[in-house]
Amino acid sequence: MSSEQPQSTGTAGAPDEVAPSGVDPRILEALRQYWGYETLRPHQREAIEAGLASRDSLIVMPTGGGKSLCYQIPPLIAGRLDVVVSPLISLMKDQVDGLRQSGYPAAAIHSSITSEEREALRDAIRDNRLRLLFVSPERLMTPTFLDFLGHQRVRAFSIDEAHCISQWGHDFRQEYRRLALLRDRFPDASIHAYTATATERVRKDIVEQAGLRNPKILVGTFDRPNLVYRIQPATDVFAQALETVKRHENEAAIVYCISRKDTEAMAGFLQENGVKAAAYHAGLEKSERALVQESFANETLDVVAATVAFGMGIDRSNVRCVIHAAMPKTIENYQQETGRAGRDGLEAECVLLFTYGDVMKWKRLIRLSAENAPDPEPIIATQEDLLKHMAGFCASAECRHLVLSRYFGQTYPKDNCGACDVCLDELDTMEGATEIAQKILSCVYRVGQSFGVSYVIEVLRGSRSQKVLERGHDQLSTHGLLREIHEKALRHLIFQLVDQGLLVQTQDDRPVLQLGEASPAVLRGEREVALTDPGPVDVKRTGRSADEWSGVDRKLFETLRGVRRDVAAERNVPAFIVLNDATLREMARMRPTTRESMARIPGVGKKKLTELGPRFIEAIRSDCEERGLAADVEVIVPPKRANPSPRPNAQRQRAFEMFDQGASIEAVAKETGRAESTICRYLEGWLEAKPRESLGPWVDQATYSQVMDAARELRADRLTPLYEALNGEVPYSTIRLVLAHARLQDESRGVHGDQRSRS
Ligand code: ADP
Numbered sequence: 001m002s003s004e005q006p007q008s009t010g011t012a013g014a015p016d017e018v019a020p021s022g023v024d025p026r027i028l029e030a031l032r033q034y035w036g037y038e039t040l041r042p043h044q045r046e047a048i049e050a051g052l053a054s055r056d057s058l059i060v061m062p063t064g065g066g067k068s069l070c071y072q073i074p075p076l077i078a079g080r081l082d083v084v085v086s087p088l089i090s091l092m093k094d095q096v097d098g099l100r101q102s103g104y105p106a107a108a109i110h111s112s113i114t115s116e117e118r119e120a121l122r123d124a125i126r127d128n129r130l131r132l133l134f135v136s137p138e139r140l141m142t143p144t145f146l147d148f149l150g151h152q153r154v155r156a157f158s159i160d161e162a163h164c165i166s167q168w169g170h171d172f173r174q175e176y177r178r179l180a181l182l183r184d185r186f187p188d189a190s191i192h193a194y195t196a197t198a199t200e201r202v203r204k205d206i207v208e209q210a211g212l213r214n215p216k217i218l219v220g221t222f223d224r225p226n227l228v229y230r231i232q233p234a235t236d237v238f239a240q241a242l243e244t245v246k247r248h249e250n251e252a253a254i255v256y257c258i259s260r261k262d263t264e265a266m267a268g269f270l271q272e273n274g275v276k277a278a279a280y281h282a283g284l285e286k287s288e289r290a291l292v293q294e295s296f297a298n299e300t301l302d303v304v305a306a307t308v309a310f311g312m313g314i315d316r317s318n319v320r321c322v323i324h325a326a327m328p329k330t331i332e333n334y335q336q337e338t339g340r341a342g343r344d345g346l347e348a349e350c351v352l353l354f355t356y357g358d359v360m361k362w363k364r365l366i367r368l369s370a371e372n373a374p375d376p377e378p379i380i381a382t383q384e385d386l387l388k389h390m391a392g393f394c395a396s397a398e399c400r401h402l403v404l405s406r407y408f409g410q411t412y413p414k415d416n417c418g419a420c421d422v423c424l425d426e427l428d429t430m431e432g433a434t435e436i437a438q439k440i441l442s443c444v445y446r447v448g449q450s451f452g453v454s455y456v457i458e459v460l461r462g463s464r465s466q467k468v469l470e471r472g473h474d475q476l477s478t479h480g481l482l483r484e485i486h487e488k489a490l491r492h493l494i495f496q497l498v499d500q501g502l503l504v505q506t507q508d509d510r511p512v513l514q515l516g517e518a519s520p521a522v523l524r525g526e527r528e529v530a531l532t533d534p535g536p537v538d539v540k541r542t543g544r545s546a547d548e549w550s551g552v553d554r555k556l557f558e559t560l561r562g563v564r565r566d567v568a569a570e571r572n573v574p575a576f577i578v579l580n581d582a583t584l585r586e587m588a589r590m591r592p593t594t595r596e597s598m599a600r601i602p603g604v605g606k607k608k609l610t611e612l613g614p615r616f617i618e619a620i621r622s623d624c625e626e627r628g629l630a631a632d633v634e635v636i637v638p639p640k641r642a643n644p645s646p647r648p649n650a651q652r653q654r655a656f657e658m659f660d661q662g663a664s665i666e667a668v669a670k671e672t673g674r675a676e677s678t679i680c681r682y683l684e685g686w687l688e689a690k691p692r693e694s695l696g697p698w699v700d701q702a703t704y705s706q707v708m709d710a711a712r713e714l715r716a717d718r719l720t721p722l723y724e725a726l727n728g729e730v731p732y733s734t735i736r737l738v739l740a741h742a743r744l745q746d747e748s749r750g751v752h753g754d755q756r757s758r759s
């Protein structure tokens with residue numbers, strides 16, 4: 001397994017740069033010509049080589065990892081026709097449209113093409129003008145189609161979403177099973193399976209079911225570094241979803257809901273609040289669904305509130321935000337659904353809103369759906385185990401990236417990801433948690449350990465309902481002790497105690513709360529309790545997000561989006577297929593106004609340069625002139641402030657005091673119990689308040705110069721390329737610190753990043 005990180009964008013180097021040694025120059029040539037990229041991502045090279053050598057392969061990469069290039073490049077170089085099996089027409093259409101925009105000869109055969117189109121297609125195939133043919137498994141396996149392909153001597157089949165072949169996968173499809181016959185029918189052709197599914201069992205099953213022979217197996221890193229994960233108790237899903245969506249105004253978001261009714265209520269609420277939103281679920285008319293998909297792709301619709309079942313059809317690479325309005329059933333589902341965010345490699349946010357009621361709801365559903373199986377117990381046990389992991393993930397306060405990587409059997413290399421609520425220090429620990437816990441525990445005890453959560457809450461909040469009065473529980477000393485805490489918040493606190501084993505919830509039909517083993521110690525005041533505050537969570541802007549936008553002129557970006565929308569409408573294709581967001585941002589950052597500088601923007605290949613270049617150059621030129629913006633920029637633009645308004649926090653306070661005395665990062669970390677990377681961010685905040693000429697006690701001069709030299713040379717301020725350029729010898733946190741210091745220095749000298757330019 002590799003620990004390499006997929007890069008978020010291609011490098012913006014000159015086209016005549018030396019090829020990274022060892023890569024077949026034909027691969028790089030194709031990469032440049034059709035996609036305008038300079039470098040391959042991890043595993044792409046080996047995957048492409050397997051394709052060229054006609055060796056079977058199984059390629060496992062996370063969503064957005066760049067699987068498609070791996071099967072798109074080999075037939076191009078070999079001058080042959082390869083077949084790609086894909087489960088959904090919408091996915092095929094998007095891919096084919098995208099490829100054609102780049103001048104790549106590809107086509108799809110499906111029910112909605114006309115007979116003339118079909119004729120033209122057959123001709124193109126006979127004349128060997130086509131490189132990729134997309135087809136559904138059903139169509140592929142019909143006798144006539146197999147015969148036809150037999151005559152074409154197809155050398156390679158790629159199976160996209162290959163986990164559909166496995167019944168252990170979360171998305172098993174009967175039609176995929178028949179693909180096993182390909183092996184017999186085309187003994188000389190190689191078979192290449194592609195999937196984002198991470199589990200070992202599914203991988204083994206794919207190899208077996210597809211009959212792969214001595215396959216090259218490549219497994220990428222599952223971590224998605226560009227995703228920021230946040231998990232919050234659902235106190236008011238509508239308000240929380242709205243707030244999250246508003247952080248991504250005019251950008252694409254998906255809100256996953258459990259039921260159809262929920263999707264409609266959510267979409268309605270968002271619409272009332274001025275968001276362009278629509279519901280999407282299986283109960284809609286086919287035409288309605290198509291309309292939603294189309295307007296989402298056209299960017300006339302921003303937010304889709306959807307049930308999970310239909311996520312596959314929603315394909316847009318610049319989804320900036322995925323919200324779960326309820327807890328998914330498994331971590332696999334969560335990974336799959338959040339996988340739809342940030343497929344373009346740019347930052348995106350995933351917010352999971354959960355209540356403990358969700359766990360109960362899933363348990364009921366699991367039992368219900370297993371009821372009719374001949375032997376339901378093992379099925380229930382497996383599913384409940386998966387569910388337990390999901391619930392544990394919600395309740396934990398460990399780095400989200402780390403937990404996800406670990407779940408998929410990979411190690412996570414950083415001690416602070418800088419991209420989750422835990423590492424960003426957003427989780428609030430509650431003041432007076434021990435006292436609150438004591439009140440809850442003693443109430444459970446007073447009501448005789450024989451009532452459920454809701455009733456305990458009623459008593460704690462001082463309800464005078466008939467039930468409470470009849471039992472005389474209004475006379476208890478614990479009656480009304482926590483009336484100031486909202487019911488939902490209280491529920492969340494109680495379940496945190498359950499998670500910590502301080503309370504036990506019985507497993508029968510009417511679960512009641514009982515004291516756990518350690519509760520007496522808490523009640524006697526011998527043990528402290530930590531609880532996270534279920535109140536509204538204060539979300540910070542992440543450093544990562546600032547990085548991705550640094551130097552990008554947002555207004556120009558919006559102007560360019562407009563141009564892209566026009567082109568998309570003229571060509572009748574989705575906007576993100578014309579040019580992706582990473583490319584538009586790079587344009588709004590570098591602001592190329594010549595053909596030469598435009599050619600250096602990653603994502604602008606030859607065809608796009610010729611066809612779209614002039615139009616975008618014109619838009620950039622006039623916008624820059626009008627607004628006095630520097631064009632053809634080639635400077636370092638240091639990251640924006642990481643934490644614009646940090647909240648007071650005891651550890652941070654303490655760290656600041658220690659910085660005043662010149663204490664080392666290590667010493668402060670030890671004293672405050674925080675990770676060193678967190679301390680580095682505190683230090684950034686401290687430097688903002690108290691500017692310093694040098695980073696004296698914290699970063700030595702040699703390292704400082706090394707980082708700045710690399711930053712100048714790369715003309716980059718994004719961390720990953722810098723980290724790599726420094727051979728991984730300088731920690732991320734130090735690089736950040738140096739860049740932040742340099743920015744502060746610049747700012748204090750009155751140099752404004754955006755205005756500096758080469759010319
Ligand atoms: P997957 O199929 O694994 O989900 P895609 O093939 O759709 O991922 O690729 C995701 C995005 O990454 C696309 O926008 C694609 O153009 C881009 N991409 C792929 N390979 C590279 C590369 N070598 N350099 C830069 N961008 C790339």
Ligand code: ZN
Pocket residue numbers: 398399400401402416417418419420421422423424
């Ligand atoms: Zn983290």
